[in-house]
Amino acid sequence: MGAAWQRPTVGDFVLVSGHGDLSRSRRWGQLFADDGEQDRPFLVRFHDGLEPELSWCDLERVRTVDKALEDASDQEEEYQCPICFTPFEEDSQIVTPCGHCFCRSCIENALAACQTGDPTERPCPLCRQTVSLFALKMVRTGQRIHFLSDDLSCLNGSVFVLRSHSEVGFASFHFEDGNAYISHSSARCPFAGLVLDNGSLPPDKKFFEKTFWHQGSRTFHGELIWSPCTWYGSERWRIVMQFSEDLAFVTTGVMKLRSHRHACLLDGVWRVEWGNEKAPDLIRVQGGMWEHRGMRYWLNLTDPAKPCFVWRGLGVTQWCELPEAPLEDGQSLLWVTDDPKHPHIIWKRLRGPYDRYDRIVFYKLLGPNGFEYVRHHELRLQEMSFRKGQLFGNSYLHASKLGVESYHFEELRDDQVARGYISYESMPAETPGMDTGAPVPYRVPFEKTHWDEESRCFTAEVDYLRHYGSTWQGVATVTYRMVFDPEFLYIQSGSVKCLNPAAGTAPAPVAEEKHFGKDLVYINADAGRYLRSQADNGRKPTLQNVSPQIQRSLQEALDAANKRNDR
Ligand SMILES: [Zn+2]
Ligand SMILES: [Zn+2]
Known part of the structure; x- marks a missing residue:
């Protein structure tokens, strides 16, 4: 309302904004009566509803408008997508349960843009009300555009394990014959706390109910029903997880633990x-x-x-x-x-008290911000091939023992974070567990990793105390520094430092330090086969600056490869 504002007169069409008894912020009306006094409210006849109605209206809130023009712009507003501002095409206009319209691609992209939580349930870009992908409808036909399928076959045969433990049977998700279950069967389970609320052990296989797959979002939906028992105070765990395109890991998702129990006798x-x-x-x-x-x-x-x-x-x-x-x-x-x-x-x-209610007692994200699940691949020596001249994709073993503190280098992520882990999955049975009595994790991810391509130096640490709440044989933290040979056939130098828990601000005391190439010999898991193929081609491996320990280990690997081939 600037200088251009003119006092409306009877018969004018007006736009009324923010009137007390109006639920909408703007409303059409026609001035009905004017008693001639500047300060008195106008009587407005509203006629955009079903019935014309009359209301007194404050002059300050009234604006004269050209009804035809305003009508046109209202129409335009209604027929253009609030995300891309282009007019709707009949076949792509989608309406949400909250009544907002978008182009199909705009709303789908907007919903997909949120990175965490349930990827099929996101806030509406306009009003922030939760919108389920499965509730979106075509405006023209009123039909839904996304459907859940009960066909889980694309996941058949896969097992997803917690990245922190990588242990099958440690809350691992299994997909078999169109069914899905969570497994707590591991011999290393249960450690303290992994029992249902009534103290009983979780079953080896707990099958999901109400399982669905949605191909568009690559999401699995299912429920674990523990009733009449509860776990973490909940009878019903609803799980939605989204998988990466190659189905190699869980990108995001959510676990909603619900309860319909009564918290109080007087409910x-x-x-x-x-x-x-x-x-x-x-x-x-x-x-x-x-x-x-x-x-x-x-x-x-x-x-x-x-x-x-x-x-x-x-x-x-x-x-x-x-x-x-x-x-x-x-x-x-x-x-x-x-x-x-x-x-x-x-x-x-x-x-009551059987007037049930339903609430979420526990909410946990899946994916990199929560429980991180990765597809489980059993380590197999025959599947490990030497990748010459690069670190990632290679595995290094001590004394040819796979899964006995072997090192595995997975990838250098786009954000330059190097990923790898130590495998303990084949440790001898007599290996002492964590100092709290908990089992040694199957695979321990390297943390605080740094990879320097030029010097071929990889550094990392593992903080047992922080991550597993326990020292392991008195050791709280282990730091690794590994320098590889130019071919990446073995770890040439570097060290492993085992640190006791730090007291106060003083640096943690070193309990033990071992040196690669001397008292710690690690060679590529596929070194024997590679050396053999080199020898077949008449090439002698260049083993300059190689310690006698590494030379011996490489020779043993070559001998073993020869023996395997002779058989
Ligand atoms: Zn759009
Ligand atoms: Zn909305």
Whole structure:
């Protein structure tokens, strides 16, 4: 409203904004009456609803408009996508349950742009209400555009393990014959805490129910139902996980642990009788909480036999003594208050406690920001091929033992983070576990990795104390520095430092230090076959600056390869 504003006169079409009794922010109307006084409100006849209605309207909120023009722009607004501002094409206009329209590609991209949580349930770009991909509808036909399929075959035969442990049977997800289950079968399980709330062990195979696959978002949907038991306070775990394009790992997802149990004996619907002329009220108690006349109340159950609560703002306390037997429908509970006007109040149970409610008791993200799941590949020597001149894709073994503290280098990520792990999956049975008694993790990811291509130096650390809550044979942290030969056939130099827990700010004392190439000999898992093929081609391996220990180990690998070939 600037200088151009003109006082509207009777018969003008006006746009009214923010009027008190209007639910919409802008509304059409036509001036109906004018009593001639500047400051008096106008009477406006609204006629955009079903029935024309009249309302007094503050002059300040009224704007004259050219109705035809405004109509056109309203139409335009309605027929263009609020994301790309292009007019809708009939076949691509999508409507959300919250009533907002977008082009199909715009809304799908907007929903997919959120990186964490359930990738099929995201906030609407306009109003932030949660929108499920499966609730999007074509405006023209009213039909849904995304469907869940019960065909899980694309995941058949795959196993996904927690990256932190990489252990099959340690909360691993298995997809077999169109079914899905979570496994807790590992011999190294259970360690403390991995039991259901009633103390029983989780079953080896717990099958998912209500399983679905959505190809468009590459998401698996399923529920683990533990009832009548609970786990982490929940009878029903709803899990949605999205897989990477190559189905090699879980990119994002969510675990929603739901519960419909009653947190409180008094949950249910009650009629409150005040003991005087005051009309009774109905309240619904859920989880020990209820609302009454816009106020929230919580039961104080410090003494479970004597619940009490305080009348908010009045300081009146109300308490009762709970009978031993649970209150059935129709039975009454006598409350006492310190308000002389209502010394006694009666609650009559109408319904409950079987009036169930459903809430999320635990919410955990899947993917790099939460439980990180990766597809499990069993380590097989015959599948390990030497990748000459590069680190990633190679594995290094000590004394040809796979899975006995062997090093595996996976990839250099786009953000230059080097990924790799140490495998302990074939440690001899007599190997001592973690100092808390927990099993040694199958695979331990290298952390704080740094890879310097030029010097062929890889550094990393493993913090047992921080990640597994335990030292291992007194060692809290291990730091690694490995320098590879130019071909990447062996670890030429560097060291492994085992550190005891640090006391205060002092640097952690070194418990043990070993040197690669001397007391610690690691050669490529495929070194024997490679050396043999070199020898077949009449090439002698160049083993300059190689310690006698490495030479010996390489020779053993070559001998073993020759022996395998002779057989
Ligand atoms: Zn668009
Ligand atoms: Zn919306």
